Amino acid sequence: MLRNQKEMGYPHLFSSVRCYFLGATVFGFLFVQFVLFCSLEWNSEAMDGLNFYEKAVGSLFEVVNSRYTGESVFDLSTLSSAVLVLFVVMM
Template sequence: MSKNSREIGYSHLLPSLHSSFLVITVFLMILVQLILFGSMEWNSEVVEGLNTKQKLVASLFQVVNSRHTGESVFDLSTISPAVLVLFVVMMYLPAYTSFLPIHDCQKNIYLSHNSYLVLFIILICITERDKMREDPLNFNVLNVTIEVVSAYGNVGFSTGYSCARKLKPDPSCKDAWYGFVGRWSDKES
């Protein structure tokens, strides 16, 4: 089975060299995220009240989860945009990303995965354009991008929705930290 994995349909069984590069890549991606997150957020209000050990453990938990589970230690809406962009990239990268150059002989004549993501982000921004004008701190391109890429990568990150960030206060508004997408329109504009 391990010698002829592709012929019998087990293409996810990787050669040992490729597996080694995959492990190295995963640890390097975690390290890069941890360094950027730590350098951008170490003294910010995001980690306020935590001691050094708690900051390190919470930061490590946050960056490891950006690839797979979407569990958050911190409020993502308060994290710096540079770190959020890095999280978006990490969520988007396929599971088998490695530094080993792999040549795929299949040609895709359809749109690439990047094209679909960009297309859906644009369509959502068009659909939600009124809310983006009325509530730009909650409804912005970065929050939409995080939500779409997180859903695509099956991660589950969300910036949530904060009534405190609304420009026009609304007494009937309720905060939602479980999913920003719940505030999107349910019909086309």
């Protein structure tokens, strides 16, 4: 099916190489967003009272869910405007 997808009527299937590139792109964007979010908001009032592990897991959850479901761990009104623009661009 992957070799002759157009002849079989499945032109929407990607080859394995294209699937790997798509996955690498998604994880690359998530990594960039995670690094930027942590560097900009690590000592903000949204993360006051959290230890290192809670900040890291909360940041990862926030970054992943900004792309898919829109759920939020931190109060978005307390985040900086640069992070909000980053979330809008990554959505």
